[in-house]
Amino acid sequence: MRKLNCSNCGAIMTLDASAMTAECRFCGTRYVLNREDTDYYLDFYKQMSKFLAAGKDEHDRMMKTEALWETADEQIFGCADGRQIEIRYLYSASFREADIYVARRNIIYHFKNSGAELSDRFRHVVSFIDYPSADTKNLADFFPKVSGGFELDDGSFILVINKDADEYPLRIFGKLTGRHVAWIISRIENLCCVLEYNGLVHPQIDPDTLFINPYQHTVSLLGNWWAVSRKNAMNDDKVIMKTSMNLTGLRNTARDILGDDNAPAALLEFIASTPKEDAYEDFAYWDDMLIRAYGERKFITFETDDADIYGKKED
Numbered sequence: 001m002r003k004l005n006c007s008n009c010g011a012i013m014t015l016d017a018s019a020m021t022a023e024c025r026f027c028g029t030r031y032v033l034n035r036e037d038t039d040y041y042l043d044f045y046k047q048m049s050k051f052l053a054a055g056k057d058e059h060d061r062m063m064k065t066e067a068l069w070e071t072a073d074e075q076i077f078g079c080a081d082g083r084q085i086e087i088r089y090l091y092s093a094s095f096r097e098a099d100i101y102v103a104r105r106n107i108i109y110h111f112k113n114s115g116a117e118l119s120d121r122f123r124h125v126v127s128f129i130d131y132p133s134a135d136t137k138n139l140a141d142f143f144p145k146v147s148g149g150f151e152l153d154d155g156s157f158i159l160v161i162n163k164d165a166d167e168y169p170l171r172i173f174g175k176l177t178g179r180h181v182a183w184i185i186s187r188i189e190n191l192c193c194v195l196e197y198n199g200l201v202h203p204q205i206d207p208d209t210l211f212i213n214p215y216q217h218t219v220s221l222l223g224n225w226w227a228v229s230r231k232n233a234m235n236d237d238k239v240i241m242k243t244s245m246n247l248t249g250l251r252n253t254a255r256d257i258l259g260d261d262n263a264p265a266a267l268l269e270f271i272a273s274t275p276k277e278d279a280y281e282d283f284a285y286w287d288d289m290l291i292r293a294y295g296e297r298k299f300i301t302f303e304t305d306d307a308d309i310y311g312k313k314e315d
Contacts, residue, residue, distance in 0.1 A: 115157030175259020205249025
């Protein structure tokens with residue numbers, strides 16, 4: 001996926017799900033895309049939708065995956081010990097603290113400043129995540145597992161996170177229909193309950209920190225764990241961290257990716273609602289709204305096509 005660099009500071013800009021505007025998270029510059037850029041990114045979203053339309057045929061999936069990775073870019077990092085690390089990545093973005101590169105089985109964070117401190121903070125927070133019972137231990141699969149870290153020859157640091165080969169940033173799927181937004185909300189509610197249980201607040205839950213596996217209908221919260229703090233603590237920006245921030249991030253994410261003008265009223269009502277007192281109560285509320293919107297739960301194969309994402313009304 002082609003990078004769009006900020007004309008002000010040169011950082012990699014973050015594209016919105018409509019492919020109409022982009023924002024630099026480093027300096028705050030906003031940019032309205034020209035027609036050529038918009039067409040390119042919409043074509044990429046369409047490529048992703050066709051890729052995700054793969055059924056259960058493993059060979060078909062593999063062929064679509066290989067075709068997708070033909071669009072990958074390369075980046076080389078020089079390590080302080082003289083080694084070189086070469087990566088191929090499908091997607092990249094810039095945050096205030098780090099650049100992110102999404103490789104096939106890894107996520108690489110290149111910290112701009114205070115790299116050792118931020119890397120250590122990331123490692124520390126994720127190492128202490130606990131789960132309320134033995135039957136929820138499988139939720140550990142949807143939180144970061146650190147693979148390693150390296151000091152570079154310029155004094156900066158990179159941190160490497162593992163991910164499944166079929167996990168992709170939610171950002172690169174563009175707009176989705178209401179049914180797909182609904183299962184994504186359900187999975188994020190699960191993750192928010194784990195954060196609640198651990199007394200943690202992740203203030204940057206968004207389409208760049210969330211990764212989805214469209215085949216398994218799973219969502220992982222893998223990004224930006226250096227920003228996570230204990231609830232009621234004050235973060236580096238002097239903001240008191242409230243658990244409602246997790247649930248607000250969930251709603252903002254759903255609003256950003258929803259591309260269905262005919263979504264059920266109950267889904268829209270939930271997205272516009274004020275978060276409940278805690279994640280457990282919010283999940284119960286969402287369960288009620290989900291049934292109102294779509295009836296009892298069932299698995300919907302992620303067989304989207306262009307019309308599904310770019311204009312088809314839901315029945």
